[in-house]
Amino acid sequence: MTKKEELTYEKAMAQLEEIVQMVENNQLDIDQIGEKLKEAKTLIEYCKDRLYKTDEEVKKILKS
Amino acid sequence: MQKPITLGELNTLVRDTLACAMPDEYWVQAELSEVRTAANGHCYVEFVQKNPHTNALVAKARGNIWRNVWQLLEPAFERETGQRFVAGLKVLVLVSVQFHELYGYSLTVLDIDPTYTMGDLARRRKEILQQLDDEGVLTLNKELELPALVQRIAVISSAGAAGYGDFCNQLQANREGFAFYPHLFPAVMQGEQVEPSIIAALDAIAAQRDCWDVVVIIRGGGATSDLTGFDTYPLAANCAQFPLPIITGIGHERDDTVLDLVAHTRVKTPTAAAEFIIGLAQETAEALGDLSARLSQALAARMTVETRRLEELAGKLPTLFSFARLREEQKIAAAFLRLTSGVERITQRGQQRLYTFQQQFTLHIRTCLLREEHRLQLLAQRAHSADPERLLARGYSITLHHGHVVKDPSNLAVGDEVETRVEKGKIRSIVKNTSPNSSQKGECLAGCSPSEKS
DSSP: OOOTTTOOHHHHHHHHHHHHHHHHTTOSOHHHHHHHHHHHHHHHHHHHHHHHSOOHHHHHHHHO | OOOOOOHHHHHHHHHHHHHHHOOSEEEEEEEEEEEEEOTTSOEEEEEEEEOTTTOOEEEEEEEEEOHHHHHHHHHHHHHHHSSOOOTTOEEEEEEEEEEETTTEEEEEEEEEOHHHHHHHHHHHHHHHHHHHHHTTOTTHHHHSOOOSOOOEEEEEEOTTOHHHHHHHHHHHTOTTOOOOEEEEEEOOOSSTTHHHHHHHHHHHHHHTGGGOSEEEEEOOSOSOSOOGGGGOHHHHHHHHTOSSOEEEEOOOSSSOOHHHHHSSEEESSHHHHHHHHHHHHHHHHHHHHHHHHHHHHHHHHHHHHHHHHHHHHHHHHHHHHHHHHHHHHHHHHHHHHHHHHHHHHHHHHHHHHHHHHHHHHHHHHHHHHHHHHHHHHHHHHHHHHTOHHHHHHTTOOEEEETTEEOOOGGGOOTTOEEEEEETTEEEEEEOOOOOOOSSHHHHHHHHHOGGGOO
């Protein structure tokens, strides 16, 4: 999967959208679904963290 | 030569002459180059006229707005224009011309027409916008897309102003608990320093543009202040071409400033700017929620389909199995049938051949027997015809000498007794003469003829 530092919110959303579409269009077989689901969960977690959790690192960088 | 007069006398003369020659009040168009309200409540201004092309001063005059007039005109002007009466504005004023012995030439302002100033400001804004449009940059900032997540907010505002505080409070108090990172880039938000200080702040932000999602320019405070600084071409050009989306909340109730018009999004107050950004985060969160929901739905639907498929397959299995078994059984039966009939065919063919062989064999034996019988008959016939008795019966005779058949007379001597056998008996004879015959057959006949019986 994409490395954390390279991942952006937009990329995460785009990947998520792609996964959702693949599931909706039955493009995945059951074995793949499990893996993609894990990926989607990670992406959702990532997006939620970005939305709701104040990142002290970001704060520090922006204050400097 | 005229008797010299004092300066005071001269100035009095000028004053009287002017008052006499120009007793009327005049509506005058001019630009304010200086406005100063003194502690005593009077307002002192300076009017100028510039060459529109070179900007060089063409005319200049001092003006006084006495306290009693100013107290009425100032609020009326601000109410009408939403703009303070400051240097840089073009104004239409009703004046009377004065000359004071000590202070010289001045204009006393009796009235101000705010409509003229508004029209001028509007025209100036229009010109700036037209220029930006001609240069193709007018809508550049509006065309920028807001990032999916607007969190890192570069705020341009005056440091101690209530506006920035309101903005930050509003952001941090958002009910959903979104994270935001506002950071202040201080700038002067009023007066002549607006343009250079905002441009400096924009430059500072642009230098680290990757750190920021959006720029917010806000200004709190009263409704009236000098906003002409927001209506300059350099500032508008800077904002229009800025690489990050700009949100303005300059708090101007009346007309939009040029800055508002070129910005990506324009709201009225700092609080509204914060609300707008919170709204963006809400949209983002909703988009994420939608995706999660769609994922769950799609998964549930997929699982239902798969379960049904599995059940269908499981249901079909016994039938399929019995079908297969039936098919195999049929195959076995067919093979058995073929085997049996094959064996039968082979047996039949064998029997057939055996039968044929038997037939042929019998025929062959019979033929052999017949042939042998025939041969026997022939032999019997031949045996029968060779019987000496039959010769005797036909008249032939056999002569014997000492029991031996006599075929050559030279074997006999005269006087030998010979025995002749005929059909019905024997004749004993004595040889009188023997002679071999020239014709063996004739002699024999003569020698043994039954007529020569002895």
